[in-house]
Amino acid sequence: MKFQLYLIYVYTILIVSCKGNSQDKTPPAPQKEIQPKEVISKDGFKRAYFASGCFWCVEAIYENTKGVKEAISGYSGGHTKNPTYESSNTGRTGHAEAVEVIYNPKIISFEKLIDIYFATQNPTQVNGQGPDHGSQYRSIIFYQNKEQKDIIDQKKTALSKKINRKIAAEILPFQKFWIAEDYHQDYEKKHPYNRYILNVSVPRLKKLQNKFPDLVKKRH
Template sequence: MKKVTVFIFLLLGIVACGNKAKKATNTQQNLVNAEPVQVGETQRGFEKAYFASGCFWCVEAIYESVKGVKEVISGYAGGHTKNPTYQQSNTGKTGHAEAVEVIYNPEVVSFKTLVDVYFGSQNITQKSGQGPDIGSQYRSIIFFQNEKQKEIIDAKIAKLNKQYNNEVAAEVMPFQKFWDAEGYHQDYKKKHPNNSYIQNVSNPRFRKFKAKFPDLLKKGY
């Protein structure tokens, strides 16, 4: 009798987990088809843009070096889980990717230029990650808030696909919500210059970016 009872509980557990996975998959798919959320202007006319391209330590440092960018915040976006943590994101089950919020002055740097920086600072054809960071939480996603931004993104990808045989890996998603990462992730490259990951992964990626876009860099970079 005990064996039968245990079997029933195991069966119910499998069914429950299957239903949860199916629900998460459906919810994630709904995000792809959702209407984008438009983020309003901040004080002094600054705007916000959102990008995911591997480890947010790397991406944050890249965008912070661009003229016209006021601030960059590391966080999570693109998934179905509310209030995600770093530990949860690392499981790959939240749907989120490590992402950045770029606060910029559109009179100095355009969204189009930020898109150029995005694709010019990553391995365009790498799926589910960047460099040594592999998994859905490191996948490349570029977010749009309105149709104009989507047109800019689509035009850029169409141009790149001609060069890379239709192998551009980045997902294009309507922006929904950005969740700030924990405080210790913010400005990580600046605060931990001797960290082995920063020295061996972030710095080489940053140097490649600088070599491609010297005219976009702030003084001191």
């Protein structure tokens, strides 16, 4: 009798458990789409944000582009506050080394900045550029509004068709840019004979000079 009661008990538990599991299969509510944050123009200058390998390289490329007032190295695209070079290099913050480009839209357009972006990197390399590997070196183009996103989408699709390869760059809504440590700023300019600068940054800068000679600032 006790054994029969035990079987009834176990059977009841199994039925209740199965019902509970079936309820757990309800699909989760869709996550709210992250909306981009737009940076307000100041004194006629706009800001654009790019990640493509080491920020020393990207900063040097845009610093030498006509119409760009300044390029600043930093971090973006992650989920932590106040990222540092050390923390971002762990790959656990989600941040990539990025650059803030402050430009005059009357001299150079956002579209042309995108052209320069793709032309000065290996667009098919995933999670890095050249010798730099890891999610902190991945390629990202950040958009601040629908117009920018449409431009990026069109450029990326056109390039993919042209080379018949998948383009690695992510397209993400801009949220926040964190300025990097002082010693990272203007690194190519301050350390022209650094081995990394000579072997990695300079070749990327030469791509700008070769492909867009009319857009290169005269260096003093």
